Amino acid sequence: MTFPGRMTEQLLPEELHHISLSFLVDHLDIRRGGVGANIAVGLGRLGLRPRLVGAAGADFSEYGAWLRANGVDTRGVLVVPELYTARFLCTTDRDHNQIASFYPGAMSRAAEIELAEVLARTGPADLVLIGPDDPAAMLRRTAECRALGIPFAADPSQQLARLTGEEINELLTGAAYLFTNAYEHKLLIQKTGLTERDILRRVGTWLTTLGPSGVRIESESGPTVDITPPRERHRADPTGVGDAFRAGFLAATVRQLPLEVSAQVGCLLATLVLEVTGTQEYTLEAEDFLGRLTEAYGPQTARQVGSHLLA
Template identity: 55%
Template sequence: MRIAVTGSIATDHLAVFPGRFTDHLIPDQLDRVSLSFLADTLEIRRGGVAANVAVGLARLSLTPVLVGAVGKDFTEYAAWLHNTGVDTALHMSDTRHTARFMCTTDAEHNQIATFYAGAMAEARHISLASVFGRTGTPDLVLIAPNDPEAMLRHTKECRSLALPFAADPSQQLARLDRAESRALVTGARFLFTNEYETALLLERTGWTRQTVLDQVGTWISTRGAEGVHLMRRAEETRHIPSLPAREPVDPTGVGDAFRAGFLAAAAQGRPLEQSARLGCALATLVLESVGTQDYKIVPGDLLRRIADAYGSEQATALEPLLEDVP
């Protein structure tokens, strides 16, 4: 099964503040915030939601197609993706830089971030029909956070081409109105949200949880250290606990890694619970590293951790998915 991943491609600037943001917020002056945090470290890494997911799929021995918009400063990043096993179908901007994600994380893993769209704003000009005419038709398309008009266009194209798609509206829900939010969700084989986005999705669409479930195949809600909820119409919610981290380092990109692990397993016909467990395992590896793409999968070690967290039978069931991991 081949997966096309559409969405943001960016360079991440990741800073660490050793204190707590909340210690510097004055409750009765939140309408006039002017703060500066002195960071101890700064890491510049490859990132972007779509690129993070595509790299995760490639690490699990799939060959995804990454679809997005970048700037002329992307040459080195593009070569690295190719060497990692990611095929690319990219629109290159003549005037804008590749998107930038600037994020500061405090001692409690709270984050304050700014995202500069840059070349991503031109993703709305990408035609999936044209892309797939060159790369071949995928079995599933992930609509990850991107230029909002691009997300709406790609979703509409998936419907017109009768292509299954997964919806991951994420932080872009804040930019969408009711009709647009509904358009991104309706008909999705998989819908991904985190706990906050779950509430925001209900507010934006004006739908109840049951109405959302009537529109999608499976709704996957990630809940941080509490694990994942798997929801389907007319079925009980299933809960998959997270895989415990040895030493959490940076939460940036954890959700993207979960999506990669989940989709890699689902692409090979695995049950939802198994797919979620592999997603949780990959998410923990990212949590334990700096940078969204700089983790390493060591199959033997990861299977032992899966066995400890979920039982030896679950590790045995997932072992074939890691056989080809270098």
């Protein structure tokens, strides 16, 4: 929602101990989102058949149909009929100040899902991404991957503030990939009490997104690699850019493309999201995608992606 005035002008310093305010807003936009769904849609548009595992509410029917139309297998979604799907409600003023609320809803039931049961119905998994969810569900999913011997990627992101250092350490130890942004990179170190070297001993590859500067790839066994993003045609909305990077990187990785090429695919998909308003409103045309890969990273990268990912 958009409030055309300034929220700060409505706040009375002497009355901050009890606030009762109502903002008449000009616009209401309802957009599809959710980290898991955003990543799954990106994987689907790159030609994979991702399985979404999470909990949704009685209002999931229309969204579920949209996800399936975009190549996402939703058989791993637990529908909780007495609750609504998690949602983020945000009012922004003319100075881009925000007042927001997050309603977890059915997400609080995600720990009830058994990964082994989902895979028994849908087939084996090459890799499991454990993203921000109900903390109990994230810890359970990590333990299940270890028990089942399935490679997993740790992506605690928004839940880092909620998780304890011990829980974060549990989530990342043994991960094939660890995803953070630049702020989360520092927060993770602070909360766990580990050094960067300690963390790199616990994970295969650590990928840190750096906003307009691209992404940094670190591992204990190899040199640090920085990937810059492609040139953007215009900038509309950064929401969901990190999710798109993960989708592009993981899609290429599962297709066994080199690490650097996988990061380049992730950066280009992130750029497509940056150029539209909303996290899933972008389109992906193979010819245009490969052309932009060629422009940004050279014809060899485009050939590898074209033959292994978009064919």
